Amino acid sequence: MKLFYTALSFFVSLQLSATAPTIPSSDLYFGAVDGGYFNLGWTPGNGARRIIIGKAGSDVTFSPQNGVDYSENTVFGSGQQVAPGEFVIYDHFSSSFYLTGLSAATHYFFKIFEYNGTGAGIEYLTNTYLSANGFTSATPTSQTSAVVFSTITTNSVNINWTNGNGLHRLIVVREAAPVDANPVNNQPYSVNSIF
Secondary structure, three states: OHHHHHHHHHHHHHHHOOOOOOOOOEEEEEEEEOOOOEEEEEEOOOOOEEEEEEEEOOOOOOOOOOOOOOOOOOEOOOOOEEEOOEEEEEEEOOOEEEEEOOOOOOEEEEEEEEEEOOHHHOEEOOOOOEEEEEEOOOOOOOOOEEEEEEOOOOOOOEEEEEOOOOOOOOOOOOOOOOOOOOOOOOOOOOOOOOO
16 A cells, blocks of 8 residues: 555656746747837747746846746736846736836836746746847827828818827827817727728
8 A cells, every 4th residue: 555655646746747848938029019018929939838027127137946836917016026126927828918017218128938837846947038128118209290181071181290209199089079188198099090
């Protein structure tokens, strides 16, 4: 009977341990950039999941430890702080997500670590990883000007303008009265040129 329990406990310990991945994620890109959020995407490595550490202002120095499951949150600063100013911002199997809670005109740094296993059996790939960084948008300082409406028909109009110094422009239209609402910072809006 003792031999049976020894064999069973050996089998269970084999089930708890995972093998570390061998290929890191690659090609981090920012699908959307705003003053308060990023949409981050990448090509996954060969881990079952990946963990991302984020930091504002300088490189991430932290590397995860095998057997430790960290708490993440996609609102920057709300996930587990693993080193001064370094937060776990993602822990999942997919390859893109929105990171919110960022500050405008700020440089953010990221490291993505592949891993396999769960709980005490987690094995991270830490000798190679994906490292990248990006800036959130700054608030523009000059507004769009010289708006010209031309080629006006019963159901269309051509609008031209001189750009301000923002990266993008949002045009809000209201029928029969002046526009009385302003866009909210860090809020993405759906757009359509058909009124």
